[in-house]
Amino acid sequence: MSNAKLLKEKNLKPPASWMDLLDPAYKGQIQTADARTSGTALTRILSIYYAFGKDEDRAVDYQKKLHRNVQVYTKSGGGCTIPAALAQAMVCIAHMPDAMEAKKKGYDMVVSFPREGVAAVIEGVALVKGARNRELATKFIDWTFSKDMQDLLDKHDVYMLPTLPDASIDAAVQSLMKEAKLLPVDLEWVGKNRKRLVERWVNEVIKE
């Protein structure tokens, strides 16, 4: 998401490609999350990895260039939203619902997706092994998969997309998602490689 006022001041269009973010006009103007603490950051790394056709070295190379424009890596995924909303940074690379929430609060933010595509993540729910209230937990999990529950996302402006096709979707989110190209993510591969991807980020991308 970008701060509309700052874009206008610098006469820039909202970034529409991962490559746009390398423009020196964004130097010191991008905030995004730290891969060691934030799942949002991992999604960003995956997005770039898949956008570069799973060429890990090129993806790392791109991130090194992106790093030169980054003002700060925040510890939480949505941590850049308030600073960007209050114009301390022009661009915040984060999850879409954070941007929608900022807009709802009245901040003039523009949401844009890179045309190469982005990775989407699915929120998980799990039953703890040996849980004390197994029956209740199962009931709860079943409920999260029901239309009843997923309709609540729209009703309460959570801005997340329901997984059920017939659940209702926020109109603004629905039109926004038409612009987004979602890249398929191999979750098993991610599970096996997460630690390594984060380590490469620490030891290659942010080391300067």
Added chain:
Amino acid sequence: MSRVRDPVVAPAAVLVWAAVLLFVLYPMSRLLVLTFWNNGPTLEAVRGLLENWTHRAALVNSLLLAVLVGSAGTALGFAFALLAVRSHLPKWGERALDAVVLLPLISPPFTAAIALIFALGPRGLLSYHVFGLTNVNIYGLSGTLLSETLTYFPIAYLTLKAVLANIDATLEDSAFSLGARRWRVFATVTLPLASPGVANAFLLVSAASLADFATPLILAGTKFPVLPTQAFLQITGLYDMRGGAALCFLLLVPALAIFAGQRRWLEQRGGSFVTVTGKASAATRVKSLSPAAIASLAVICGLVVVLVLICYLIIAAASMVRGLGADNSLSLAHYAHVFSGGLKAVRDTLVIAIVCMPIGGLFAVVLGFLVARTEFPGRRALEFAAMINYALPGTIVGIAYLVAFNDPPLALTGTAFILVVCYVFRYSLAGTRATTAVLAQIDPAIEEASASLGARGDVTFRRVVLPLVRPALLAGMTVLFIRAMTAISATIFLVSLDWSLVTVRILEGITNLELGQASAFSVLVILLVYLAVVVASVAMRRLNAGSLGRAGTLLGG
């Protein structure tokens, strides 16, 4: 001084020793075992850390930051102390100065750091809208240094104010009457007399910086990693308990060194620097500062006061409008949230703080009494051991508790009990110190009189000692309350869904785009703590407790 040998001293000592063993020494030893033992003694965890560039950088940065914040904070504290006690400030002026200066010290964590971004960031209120600067960088060393200096210089101010106020003004007057110029008097009389205080202030501020976890979390970024934040990330982000424990060890060594240095200073204080002689000294208007010097001090301190006030006005504003910067219409929505959805955290925090007060207060007084007035084997060792949790950064204590109390037989994490225990053993030291200070002024003959009339030790303690040390008990309980309201570095590892804390809610608010709610929580904490300080000082005045009621005793670290 005769020391009490009494049948009840032994059980009391055993009880206190047992508590300290279980809640101080046991978790600390578990931490060390985790770091240095893996089917045998090993250095691999520490070696592994030092192979990682971010951890190496964190070690260097932490030490650098501690020295820089220590120096800057002490210098600033000295300037404020000079202004407060050497420039004939009217009483209300001194009070106003105190009220503003103490603000950062009683605030919950994160507040100053967040406000500073909006005051001095690339589009900050001051940096951009007032001074027209663009491309200011608030993240990294510069921002962290500034934020920590503003947060911790009040510790130096409180320490140095007391030191300067105790320097007998006639000494400076004699130098003047011998013909010395102002600067010479300052450099050869005032400064040398204040130098132990300066050293102490430096160590206190450095220790606070070394332990600070909240400021770097917001402001340091990846370019300036520091140890407490790094240890937190290692555990909560990378689920690496051993790595976190090893990082704690790296942090533990400099923290203990600073604490040892500070202890040495406290023990030497009685040496050659005593200028309070008990002899009446002439009432004199000290003139050690020239009007020009006073004016420049006033300007420097004035600017700092303005910066602090702006930061807190930003927080106050954020708490009272719908969406700061987007919809600036007045609204009580954020406060409404604090008292509805946030009420549980407020209630939990208050319950824990209030439960801590009598337990910690009593523990402090009993410990102080045992240390100052009784004799039993291991008394000195107990005195030292009881200080460990206070001396070490909260991150270390929190991680040690997590290591020790997360599994049976002592699975205590997630309970209110562990939070209370954590605060009692971390923040009782102020009460213990106050107790020993009060007892030092009371002739043991009073207790001996009670004993010779046939009272047992516990009766003497309850009916003679306890009433006498009431001010210390009150001071200790106030400190516990303040710390329990504002602490985060240790307890962030120990909170749960069942027991949440306001400070944790503030962190969540900041990370979840709820700046308004986080600000409203912060304002509430600040008001409650101010109230506690005021109530405590009024109560102390009633008890004729003198210096114990001063903010310095309550907040001086």
